[in-house]
Amino acid sequence: xxxxFLKYEGAGNDFILIDNRNQVFSSxxxxxxxxxxxxxxxxIGADGLxxxxxxxxxxFEMRYFNADGREGSMCGNGGRCIVAFxxxxxxIQTETNFLAVDGxxxxxxxxxxxxxxxxMIDVEEINSDGDAFVLNxxxxxxxxxxxxxxxxxxxxxxxxxxxxxxxxKNGINVNFVEDFGDHYFVRTYERGVENETFxxxxxxxxxxxxxxxxxxxxxxxxxxxxxxxxxxxxxxxxDGNLFNNVFLEGPATFVFxxxxxx
Numbered sequence: 001x002x003x004x005f006l007k008y009e010g011a012g013n014d015f016i017l018i019d020n021r022n023q024v025f026s027s028x029x030x031x032x033x034x035x036x037x038x039x040x041x042x043x044i045g046a047d048g049l050x051x052x053x054x055x056x057x058x059x060f061e062m063r064y065f066n067a068d069g070r071e072g073s074m075c076g077n078g079g080r081c082i083v084a085f086x087x088x089x090x091x092i093q094t095e096t097n098f099l100a101v102d103g104x105x106x107x108x109x110x111x112x113x114x115x116x117x118x119x120m121i122d123v124e125e126i127n128s129d130g131d132a133f134v135l136n137x138x139x140x141x142x143x144x145x146x147x148x149x150x151x152x153x154x155x156x157x158x159x160x161x162x163x164x165x166x167x168x169k170n171g172i173n174v175n176f177v178e179d180f181g182d183h184y185f186v187r188t189y190e191r192g193v194e195n196e197t198f199x200x201x202x203x204x205x206x207x208x209x210x211x212x213x214x215x216x217x218x219x220x221x222x223x224x225x226x227x228x229x230x231x232x233x234x235x236x237x238x239d240g241n242l243f244n245n246v247f248l249e250g251p252a253t254f255v256f257x258x259x260x261x262x
Contacts, residue, residue: 003037003262007044007255008084010077010116012198012229014255016049017085021060025051033262035069044260047190047197048075050082052089055099059092062100066192074102074138076201076248080116083107084252102138114253120205120246126213129166133210137246141206142167142174145214149178149185154196158189175203177211183224184211198229201248208234209243 003025006017016037018025037043048066055061062082066072079100086092087109095108106119126135132144142161146152158174161167171191178185186207188200204225212221222235232250236243 001262002259004257004259005037005044006085006088006257007046008081008252009229009255010080010199010201010252011227011232011250013075013077013081013200014046014198015075015078015081016044016046017082018049018051019085019089020051020053023053031069033069034065035067037260037262038065038067038069044258047193048072048078050075050078050085052082052085052091058099058104059096060086060098062098062105064101068192068194070192072101072192073140074100074121074202076118076120076138076203076205077199077250077252078201079105080107080118080201080248080250080252083109083116083118084113084254087113088254100138109252114251115249116252117247117249118201120202120248122246123209123243124241126210133206133213134172135206135209137202137205137209139202140170140172141203142172143207143210144174144176145211146176146178149176149187152176152187154187154189158196159194162189162191162194173200173203173206175200175207177207179211183226184208185226187228196228199227199232201232201250204232205234205246205248209236209238212236212238212243 051063174189188203208223225232236246
């Protein structure tokens with residue numbers, strides 16, 4: 001069959017988007033097909049694939065699949081890109097309420113459709129693993145502060161942590177952060193992609209929270225984040241126990257559309 005798709009990217013985190021309101025694409029037992037579509041040599045090429053479906057009481061439902069073909073946990077940059085996709089489909093105008101694997105999400109999008117502010121889940125529990133922090137912002141994340149991040153071998157060092165005794169069974173996303181004062185620089189090794197990606201939305205959200213906890217910061221906090229693929233921002237309220245009113249903000253850019261035989 002011929003599958004129509006659109007390609008979007010958010011700070012270099014790129015995704016295949018499929019309109020499945022008419023159930024034209026069956027993802028059940030389709031791991032190999034999704035993996036092939038995400039392959040950068042033999043397919044379209046992407047960090048992940050998303051399916052937009054209808055859902056009662058919501059504007060739409062987001063289903064996210066990692067590049068390895070398996071259905072994944074929440075993807076923040078993917079969430080922002082699917083909001084832009086929904087606007088392209090005229091499902092929404094400037095705001096939306098949609099359902100993802102980690103629950104309901106609210107988002108706003110600019111009139112021109114290329115800047116999305118996505119509300120993320122509240123977070124209360126942050127654990128320590130040596131000098132690192134471990135938390136779930138819709139996906140599980142390991143956050144550790146480092147120096148000279150630009151020269152770090154994120155693939156080797158991230159993979160080592162992701163596959164250690166503690167995390168190998170369920171996997172974890174590994175975020176390295178360098179503090180430059182006016183912004184954080186973040187590089188991420190993502191499970192499911194099993195490589196470094198240009199950006200990770202739930203990852204920079206986790207970094208912002210972990211660094212606030214590490215520094216003892218409370219109140220309304222907004223952080224500028226630089227990632228290899230561009231710039232993002234994260235804002236939230238933190239009372240010392242609960243992170244709420246959490247928003248991930250950044251670009252969501254249409255790249256191209258096409259069709260492929262599957």
